[in-house]
Structure formats: C-alpha cells, structure tokens
Amino acid sequence: MEMMFFLCKFLAAASLLHSCFKNTTVDSGREPTESKHVEPFRRKKREWVIPDINVPENDSGPFPKFMTKIKSSSEEKVAITYQLVGPGADKAPEGVFTMDRRSGALYVTRPLDREKISRYVLLAHATVKGSKAEEPMKLVINVVDQNDNVPECTRTPFYGNVSESAQVGESFMSITAEDKDAPNTDNADIRYRLKTQKTHGPKDKMFSINPVSGLISTMAVGLDREMQSKYELIIEAADMAGEGLRTTCTAIVSITDSNDHAPRFTFTSVSASTPENEVGREVLRLTVTDEDDLGTPNTNTKYTIVSGNQGGHFSVKTGPWKMEGMLTTAKAVDFERDPMFTLLLVATNDAPFSKSVSTSTCTITVTVLDQNEPPFFKPPLIHRIISEEPPLGSQVADLRAKDPDTSRHQHVRYALHSDPARWLAIDKNTGSITVKGNMDRESPYIKDNKYTVLVLAYDNDPTNLTTEQTTYILRVPSHPPTFLPGKWLATSPGWTPPRPKSAGLNSSTPATLGIVMSENMFQEGLYQVYFKERPQTRTAEQEDLHHARIHRWFSSVVNTRLLVSGVVQFLSGAVCVLTTVCHSCVSYDCSVAMTMPVWSSLLFMAAGCVAIEVQRKANKLKIIILMGVHLLSLLVGFSLLLAYCLSSQQSHALNTRKQLVGSYVAKGSAVAFTLLCLLLSLYIVLLSWRGLRRYGSATVHVRGYDRVMQEPDDDRGPLMERVDSV
Incomplete structure (x- = not known):
C-alpha cells in the first residue's frame, strides 16, 4: 500500500512539470521564455528577459x-513592432544603438568610449498596432574597458626639498600619476x-623611487648644498603593472641647508686697546665667515669668552649684521691693577650643528690705556667735634688724599671749596685744616648743630682732576644741658636772661624771670638755651601756630567724622x-506748595560740601562759614519740615492700594532724611564750636617760668627751672 501511495505522488508531480514547460522556447542562448494562452495584449507576467550585454570599447566595426536579438512570445500569432528608447537611442547621444522594427535585432552604429560613457540603460517596447503587446524590457549595455589611455602625471615638474644631512632611506617627496582607464584593473x-x-652628485644614484607609491627617498649619503643645490630627476610611469603604456615627468629636488659648517673668524689673533674706567665702551668688532645659507640660524653667530675674563670686565654680543661680534667693557678696568687682558673667544651658530665640526677661536689682546684719575679721600666723610671757642691756629683735621695714578708720580694739592663762615684754613701741600677765625655756635651757618666744609684734592696733572671731601664739624658746649623727667626748662650755665618787660612781674629781682610761652615748653626752652632769646607773647609765628592747631583738629583729629558727616x-x-518730588507728584499733582523740603535739602547739600572742604584744609574763617551755613540749615530745615508736616492741602484720591502705600512711603522718607540732615548739621556745629573754643583763643595754655640759679662748678644743683602755672 505504501509503495502505491508514493508512486501516485511521483506521477502527479511529473504531470505538473510537463504542463508548465511544454510551450517554453529558447532563442539564441537567451533565458527560456514561458508561453501561456491568455487573452490578447493583456499579460500579467513578463515573459521576455535578456541579460546585460558587454561590448568592448574602440571596436573597429x-x-x-x-x-x-529580442523576440516576443506572441510574435508567431500577431505582427509585433519593436522600438528602442533611452540615452543612446532616441536621446543624447542619439543613434548609438538601433533596433530592427520587425525582427527585434539590436545593432551598435559606432565605436564606444568607456571613458565618456561606461554604461547604457535602454528600454525595448513591443507593440501591436500601437498597443502594448509586452511590458517594456530593460536592456543594460556595459562598455568593456580597453587599455587605450596613457598614464598622466598630476603635475610637472614636481618639486621637493631634502636636507643635506638626510640619512639613507629618508623619504621627502612623492610622484603621482593617473590613468583614465577602469580603476582596479x-x-x-x-x-x-x-x-x-640628470644632475650628477657625489654618486650616480643619489635617489630611489618606490614603484608602487611613488615616494622618492635618498639612496646614499653625501648630499652637499654648497656643492650641488638642485637635482633633476626623470621619472617614468607605466600602466599594466609597468608593462603597458608609458609617460615621463620631471622631479626637481632642492637641497636645503643644515648647519654643517662652523663660523670662521676672519682673524684668529688680534690686538685692541681701551681706556680705563669706562663702562660700555666698544673695544673691538669681530667678523666671521660661514659657508651655510646666509640670513638663517645656521649662519647667525653668537660668541662666548672662554678664558681671560675671570673678573667679568668684558662682554661680547652679536651685532646687527648677525655675523659680527662686538666686544665691550662690562666693568671699569683699572690700568694700575690690570694693564693687559688676553681673551679667548669661540664662535658658534644659533642653530645646533648637524654633525661634529671643529669650531673657530680668536685670541684678543686688550691693552688698558692709563688715564689721569682724581685723588680720593678714604673715608669720604670725616666728623670732628671741637670746643665752642677753639684757639686760633689750632688743628681741626689732617686730611690725606690718595692718588690712584701710581705710575705718574704726581703730587696732591688741597683747597677749601666751601667754607661759608671763613673760619678755617688749609695747607695746600699737607691737607692740614686749622682755625683762622672765631667760631660762633649761634651763627646761621650752623645747621643741625653741624658746620659743613667741602675740601678739594687735585693733582698737578694738566687735566687738574679733583675730588671732593665733605667734613662735618660739630660744636658742643663745654657744659651740655641735662634733662630730667617732668615739665622742666633746660638752661645752660652762665646764661643771664634779659630784664623782663612783661607787666605784673617784679623787675627788681634779677634771679626771677617770667616768660609767656606757648604749649610746647620743651622746644621753646631749647630755643632760649641755644639762641639766648625770649619768645614773644604775640608774634606772627604764634598766629600761625593757632591756625596750625585748628587745621590739626579738623584735618586730623575729627577728619573722618567730619568727612563722613558731610x-x-x-x-x-x-x-x-527725590522723595519729596515723588510724593508731591503722586499725591498732589506736583504742587509747588508740597515741595518745601526740597529747598532745605538743597541747603543741606551745600552745607555738606562745605564740611568736606573744611576737613580737607581748615582755617578759622572756613570754620566760621561752616558754622553759619549749618546754623542757617538748621533754622530753615526745621521751619520747612514743620510747614510740610502741618500742611492742610488736600491730596487727590488715590485709586489703588499700591499708590496709597507709595505716597506714605515717599512722605515718610522725605521726613526721615530731613531729620537726618538736621541731626548731622547739629553734630557738625558742635564739632566746629568745640574746635574753635579749644584752639581759637590766643591766650590758651600760657605757662610761667621761674629762674633757678646755679653756680657753674656746682654739679649737684637742680640745673633746671621748675614750671609753675600762672
């Protein structure tokens, strides 16, 4: 039973295949075409197909x-008309391909060029009396490439650069050529x-080229820009892996410079001279030569002193030309110490050397020229203390100036350049200073207890160079005053005060003296000791003192408070x-009657400016003006503020709560800031009144003094005058 079942299935399948292929036909190698009995001119499935057609280019005909040839399956039943459309048929380029209307045979009419058009896509139509018999059939025609194009170099000539110090195998440029034939073939x-x-170098073959990539590399060492700066190479490019069509191009190789030559001094030994004691003086200019490319770091030169400059007296720098060195003095040279220097210089380049080279050196012999130098004092300042009345002819100082020009055997002379009181004399040969006039400590030439004398020393050289010596002579009394703690007035023994003329003092008592003095008793007491004069009770200096105290109070003591207040x-x-104007405009339609605090505020602003000016530089007149302005501000401000607060003018109706709140805030701010200005004016008036009261009076801080006598030889006495208040 099972065998019969499988046999029946096999026979059914065979019958189905026979029915599908019984009408299939093949025309000249084309795919089989299936034919069915369908209604005329209405086909639901295409029954004619043709593969891509390959046509070689450049065909000779x-x-x-x-x-x-194409053929419809309905050709045996009806008369079919064929038509070819598309680029190459009825569109540009037109007429390349044609088709027989009756047989469907396809023809090419001229040689094809793949480099222009490599592929054609056409449509073949089959019609019966103008009606479509078949679906259009797509015809693809591929143009097969032929080796008909010679390779072309992308440019000619090619340019490249390679360093003269390049090693073997170093790539530096590439050659490229293109072929219009089909790529990857x-x-x-x-x-x-x-x-x-074409250009010969140290060797016949200095370069090589990679056959695939076209990279050019060095094949040997020995490139020398100074010998041969350019090479011309002929490169051949061939397709078909080097066996086809060929072309040539030119490559120009430029040899770039490397620092393979050291600079050379024009002279390896040279002599020069320079005067002593001159810094920054140019001693010598050195020139070099270099075979490398000029104007590059390979030839720009720098110089180094390798020996002979232990003291750092010389320096060398590169000149503007970059190939010259300027030797200058960095420190003053001294002929008496170092009459000659021997310097060794080496020259190198800014760029490092590309290979080991020997550097060039130059030996410079510098001779120091002797110059006449002025004598000098050591030390340059001399202090001497002498008694108040030294005897005439007594020696004050014995000066000795040294002449650095030891080789000249010159003589030093001395002279007084400045002796304003003409109290001294000097021996021009020995430098001994003696007293020739009566010296007075109270002389106006005594400054800070010192009498200054300028002494000149010069040699007998025709140039007459001189040096200057300053001598301070300090006069000290034989019995210097002594100061003890407390408020005392120092006096000097032997001082007799003048008879007092002040009212209220007992002029018949010689041991008692009443003197009206200002607050600084210590300074005024010294004034009496050294100048034997009594300060006046009312002088221009005391007026200046009152102004100075006022200025100190307002510019120092209350400086910050007055400035901040202003x-x-x-x-x-x-x-x-601002707040007053806002309130007036919001609530009273900008009524002028409600802007009264504005006028007092402007007065307050002016008063603040006056306060700032007074703290900068105060005097009595400015203080009075300041007090007057602030008192006026207090009066006007308080009156206008009171009128503003008690004004009965009705405000217009405010529409919103925000407007009502804004009106109250503006009015409150105006009142608050006006009160603040009133308080500040009151505070400034109090500060001003306090300063004037303390330092404006001419009779403040008056002190009286009683004379206490003491014998000159009594060292146990008071030596002081006790201070008693008047």
Whole structure:
C-alpha cells in the first residue's frame, strides 16, 4: 500500500512539470521564455528577459554591428513592432544603438568610449498596432574597458626639498600619476621608475623611487648644498603593472641647508686697546665667515669668552649684521691693577650643528690705556667735634688724599671749596685744616648743630682732576644741658636772661624771670638755651601756630567724622529731594506748595560740601562759614519740615492700594532724611564750636617760668627751672 501511495505522488508531480514547460522556447542562448494562452495584449507576467550585454570599447566595426536579438512570445500569432528608447537611442547621444522594427535585432552604429560613457540603460517596447503587446524590457549595455589611455602625471615638474644631512632611506617627496582607464584593473595599475638622474652628485644614484607609491627617498649619503643645490630627476610611469603604456615627468629636488659648517673668524689673533674706567665702551668688532645659507640660524653667530675674563670686565654680543661680534667693557678696568687682558673667544651658530665640526677661536689682546684719575679721600666723610671757642691756629683735621695714578708720580694739592663762615684754613701741600677765625655756635651757618666744609684734592696733572671731601664739624658746649623727667626748662650755665618787660612781674629781682610761652615748653626752652632769646607773647609765628592747631583738629583729629558727616548729609539731601518730588507728584499733582523740603535739602547739600572742604584744609574763617551755613540749615530745615508736616492741602484720591502705600512711603522718607540732615548739621556745629573754643583763643595754655640759679662748678644743683602755672 505504501509503495502505491508514493508512486501516485511521483506521477502527479511529473504531470505538473510537463504542463508548465511544454510551450517554453529558447532563442539564441537567451533565458527560456514561458508561453501561456491568455487573452490578447493583456499579460500579467513578463515573459521576455535578456541579460546585460558587454561590448568592448574602440571596436573597429564594420558598423552597424549586430549585438543581439529580442523576440516576443506572441510574435508567431500577431505582427509585433519593436522600438528602442533611452540615452543612446532616441536621446543624447542619439543613434548609438538601433533596433530592427520587425525582427527585434539590436545593432551598435559606432565605436564606444568607456571613458565618456561606461554604461547604457535602454528600454525595448513591443507593440501591436500601437498597443502594448509586452511590458517594456530593460536592456543594460556595459562598455568593456580597453587599455587605450596613457598614464598622466598630476603635475610637472614636481618639486621637493631634502636636507643635506638626510640619512639613507629618508623619504621627502612623492610622484603621482593617473590613468583614465577602469580603476582596479591592469589597465590602470601604474608603476614608477627612476629613469634618469640628470644632475650628477657625489654618486650616480643619489635617489630611489618606490614603484608602487611613488615616494622618492635618498639612496646614499653625501648630499652637499654648497656643492650641488638642485637635482633633476626623470621619472617614468607605466600602466599594466609597468608593462603597458608609458609617460615621463620631471622631479626637481632642492637641497636645503643644515648647519654643517662652523663660523670662521676672519682673524684668529688680534690686538685692541681701551681706556680705563669706562663702562660700555666698544673695544673691538669681530667678523666671521660661514659657508651655510646666509640670513638663517645656521649662519647667525653668537660668541662666548672662554678664558681671560675671570673678573667679568668684558662682554661680547652679536651685532646687527648677525655675523659680527662686538666686544665691550662690562666693568671699569683699572690700568694700575690690570694693564693687559688676553681673551679667548669661540664662535658658534644659533642653530645646533648637524654633525661634529671643529669650531673657530680668536685670541684678543686688550691693552688698558692709563688715564689721569682724581685723588680720593678714604673715608669720604670725616666728623670732628671741637670746643665752642677753639684757639686760633689750632688743628681741626689732617686730611690725606690718595692718588690712584701710581705710575705718574704726581703730587696732591688741597683747597677749601666751601667754607661759608671763613673760619678755617688749609695747607695746600699737607691737607692740614686749622682755625683762622672765631667760631660762633649761634651763627646761621650752623645747621643741625653741624658746620659743613667741602675740601678739594687735585693733582698737578694738566687735566687738574679733583675730588671732593665733605667734613662735618660739630660744636658742643663745654657744659651740655641735662634733662630730667617732668615739665622742666633746660638752661645752660652762665646764661643771664634779659630784664623782663612783661607787666605784673617784679623787675627788681634779677634771679626771677617770667616768660609767656606757648604749649610746647620743651622746644621753646631749647630755643632760649641755644639762641639766648625770649619768645614773644604775640608774634606772627604764634598766629600761625593757632591756625596750625585748628587745621590739626579738623584735618586730623575729627577728619573722618567730619568727612563722613558731610558726605552722608549731601547724599541724604539728594534722597530727600527725590522723595519729596515723588510724593508731591503722586499725591498732589506736583504742587509747588508740597515741595518745601526740597529747598532745605538743597541747603543741606551745600552745607555738606562745605564740611568736606573744611576737613580737607581748615582755617578759622572756613570754620566760621561752616558754622553759619549749618546754623542757617538748621533754622530753615526745621521751619520747612514743620510747614510740610502741618500742611492742610488736600491730596487727590488715590485709586489703588499700591499708590496709597507709595505716597506714605515717599512722605515718610522725605521726613526721615530731613531729620537726618538736621541731626548731622547739629553734630557738625558742635564739632566746629568745640574746635574753635579749644584752639581759637590766643591766650590758651600760657605757662610761667621761674629762674633757678646755679653756680657753674656746682654739679649737684637742680640745673633746671621748675614750671609753675600762672
């Protein structure tokens, strides 16, 4: 039973296959075409297919040349008309391909060029009396490439640069060529070959080329820009892996410079001279030569002193030309110490050397020229203390100046350059200073207890160079005053005060003296000791002292308080103006009657400016003006503030709560800042009144003094005058 079942299934399958292929036909190698009995001109499935057609380019004909033939399965039943459309048929380029309307044969009419058009896509139509008999069939025609294009170099000549110190195998440029034939085929497979090296170098073959990539590399060492700066190479490019069509191009190789030559001094030994005691003087200019490329770091030169400059007296720098060195003095040279220097210089380049080279050196012999130098004192300042009345002819100082020019055997002479009181004399040969006049400690030429004398020393050289010596002579009394703790007035023994003329003092008592003095008793007591004069009770100096005290009070003691008060008052007045105007405009339609605090605020701002000016530089007149302005500000400000607060003018109706709140805030701010200005004015008036009361009076801090006598030889006495208040 099972065998019968499988046999029946096999026979059914065979019958089905026979029915599907019984009408299939094949035409000249084309795919089989299935035929069915369907209604005329209405086919639901395409029954004619043709594969891609490959046509070689550059075919020699004859033309038109048969390519293939298409056939409809309905051709045996009805008359079919064939038509070819598409680029190459009825579109540009037109007429390349044609088709026989009756037989369906396809022809090419001319040679094809793949480099122009490599593929054509056409449609073949089959019609019966203008109606479609078949679906259009797509015809793809591929143009097969032929090796008909010579490789072309992308440019010619090619330019490249390689350093003269390049090593073997160093790549520096590449050659490229293109082939219009089909890529990735032998027709476009290019190979390169170095055909000729037209410029000869140290070797016949200095370069090589990679046949595939076209990279040019050095093949040998020995490139020398100074011998040969350019090479011309002929490169051959061939397709078909080097066996096909060929072309040539030129490569120009420029040899770039490397620092393979050291600079050379024009002279290896040279002599020069320079005067002593001159810094920055140019001693010598050195020139070098270099075979490398000029104007590059390979020839720009720098110089180093390698020996002979232990003291650092010389320096060398590169000149503007970059190939010259300027030797100058960095320190003053001394002929008496070092009459000659021998310097060794070496020259190198800014760029490091590309290979080991020997550097060039130059030996410079510098001779120091002797100059006449002025004598000098050591030490340059001399202090001497002498008694108040030294005897005439007594020696004050014995000066000795040294002449550095030891080789000249010169003599030093001395002279007084400045002796304003003409108290001294000097021996021009020995430098001994003696007293020739009566010296007075109270002389106006005594400054800070010192009498200054300028002494000149010069040699007998015709140039007459001189040096200057300053001598301070300090006069000290034989019995210097002594100061003890407490408020005392120092006196000097033997001082007799003048008879007092002040009213209220007992002029018949010689041991008692009443003197009206200002607050600084210590300074005024010294004034009496050294100048034997009594300060006046009312002088121009005391007036200046009162002004100075006022200035000190306002510019130092209350400086910050007065400045801050003035600035705050100015700013508060400005804010008060703004808030008053806002309140008047919001609530009273900008009524002038409600802007009364504005006028007082402007006055407060002016008063603040006056306070700032007074703290900068105060005097009595400015203080009075300051007090007057602030008192006026207090009066006007308080009156206008009171009128503003008690004004009965009705405000217009405010529509929103925000407007009502804004009106109250503006009015409150105006009142608050006006009160602040009033308080600041009151504070400034109090500060001003306090300063004037303390330092404006001419009779403040008056002190009286009683004379206490003491014998000159009594060292146990008081030596002081006790202070008693008047």
